[in-house]
Amino acid sequence: MTAPHPHGDAPRKKPSAERAARRLAALARKWGYLVSTTAYLPHTPEEIERELAALSGRLFAAVVSDPPDLAAAADAGGRLVELRCVGADSLRRSLEVLGKALLREPELGGVERLAERVVLVLGAFSSGYGEMLREDIQKRQEGLSRALLKVEQETRQKQVITRAQFEEVFAGSASGVALTDLDGRVLRANAALAKTLNRTPAEIAALTLFDLVHPEDVEQLRESYRELVAGRLHRLRAGRRLVGKDGEPMWATFAASVIRDAVGTPRQLLTIVDDDTEVSLLQRRLSHQALHDALTGLPNRQFFSTRLETLLRDADPARGITLFHLDLDGFSRINGGLGQELGDRVLRGVAAKLKTVFEPEKALVARLGGDEFGVVVPNTADTPGVVTLVRRITRELAEAEYVDGERGVAVSAAIGVVHRPPRDTTPAELLRASDLTLRRAQRTGSQWGLFDRDLDRRDRHDYGLAASMAGAWENGDIVAGYRVLVSATSGAVGGVEARLRWNHPAEGVLPHETCVRLAAETGLALPLGTWLLRTAAEQLAAAGIGVPLVVELTPQQAADPELVGELRGVLEDTGLPPDRLRPGFPAPALTAESGDAADNIKVLAEIGVRAEIHGFADACCLTEFPAGTVRISADLAAKREHPLVTGPLSALIDAAHAAGASVSVAGVRTADEAAWWQERGVDLLTGPAFPERPGGLPAC
Known part of the structure; x- marks a missing residue:
């Protein structure tokens, strides 16, 4: 990149060949990028950079030559044309990058009249570029002219044949x-x-x-x-x-x-x-198919989201829009029981009914996926209220659709409604709000729900916790904690109960009930419950505590076909006697239609594991299911002093004793509560009233 000073001054220290090559490569890379944006180059980027690096070196040498080597600069301009850098802005971009590089190159700082030399060299470069470009265009035109002349000559020779062919x-x-x-x-x-x-x-x-x-x-x-x-x-x-x-x-x-x-x-x-x-x-048809549901012909989620943004922006500022998000109730049973073909007919019928309901409102009706539908209504002065529209939807869907002339099928739907959202809400945010509102209505068993900002904030918070639960478990933030079960008569420790404890860095300690609820929403209920069962048994055995271990099962665990095998493995691995392990079965799981939980509790009794029934509210279950202990339902315990509850509750305790089962109560907060339960004959108590730590085990 350097050359001897043109006036014979003392020679300056030359940069290393490696440094010069790097600078030329950097200049060539920048030059290549700029010209590649102005013209199609029939070369790879590496080939262009290699050629431009060579041209850069020639131009630097031309500047420091005495006098400046204008012929070499002109040849470099011509070579740029040969490389097909002939776009409208190719020369201008080249002059810009070369001019800056030549004037700012530290190694040229000592060259006299550097700016004058750079101008002369770049002028020769431009001249060579223009001359070569002119010759190139001329060659192309000459080639075309020769071709046309040849065609004309051949045409004259074969005029009759050619005219006939034409x-x-x-x-x-x-x-x-x-x-x-x-x-x-x-x-x-x-x-x-x-x-x-x-x-x-x-x-x-x-x-x-x-x-x-x-x-x-x-x-x-x-x-x-x-x-x-x-x-x-x-x-x-x-x-x-x-x-x-x-x-x-x-x-x-x-x-x-x-x-x-x-x-x-x-x-x-x-x-x-x-x-x-x-x-x-055909293209329009394909575009329509890409944006519409093939089964119902309604716009799909993609089209709906795009259109939603426009409707939000163009809506009446005072009245806004209303979004209805529907999910059909029990649609899987229609598909499973009556067949997918009939299920498809039902979906088409729902689409037609929704279009009928909202036709006067000029609403956009879409199928969002599966059995979910969305409707957005641009509100006007004549638009009915939300309650009126919801009633119209439910009434129209409730009309039975007869299949094959004899089978009437009707559906219902849960509906999440977002009324007059802010105009700056994004479609994604709006659809997420409607979905959360819909899921909240389904959780509470309501037919429909209206978006509530505070509830929405709470749901988003819970969903965020649920989404991070798997990572927290993997990182060790979710641990096993324990609380004691105290004898109501002697006050001695009669057992320990393992419970989940989440040490959240921002939320603090999240209790067992919250962990179980969040795990059920994310599919972690079964693996996390199994982990708690095994971890608690291992820790209890290691601590050498000789009291029973109670682990409350989730409904999924209670009905898990692998439960008995898992418990056998835990007993074998830890050495705990079977009567020391007491899994707690939720009472509703035992009466479920599948019968899996009922089978599990019976098999466990045969191998010596004395299971418990939690949520106990009906003595009849003891006639069918073997249980060493029952835990009073939390609802009954909360209403224990109500005149209509006290008597039946005492009878329930007596019935459990008559069946040979102990009775426990959780959530006891005060000594007075403990005394009340003691008077009723309860055997084991646990709750905040008993803060004693189980020896050697972390408290929950």
């Missing part, structure tokens, strides 16, 4: 062909073009080509033809709209070229017109 192609072509003068006046048109335009060839010959094009496309087509005639465009191929005799627009592809005489002067234009109407219709 006439055959012109007349028999399936594509429309028009021969026009340079102004577009039609000289000849074949039958295919006449058929496409529903005109006769004579009618077309009385017009110009631009009279056959849609008015909105005329100016663009004129400009393209001017470019073609001027030689700035070698061949034209563009999509334009034709107008038939009946005025209907038709999409067509124009392919035009110039017919020149022997000396290359443009004489006529030959235009081939292909009718693309069917292709255009």
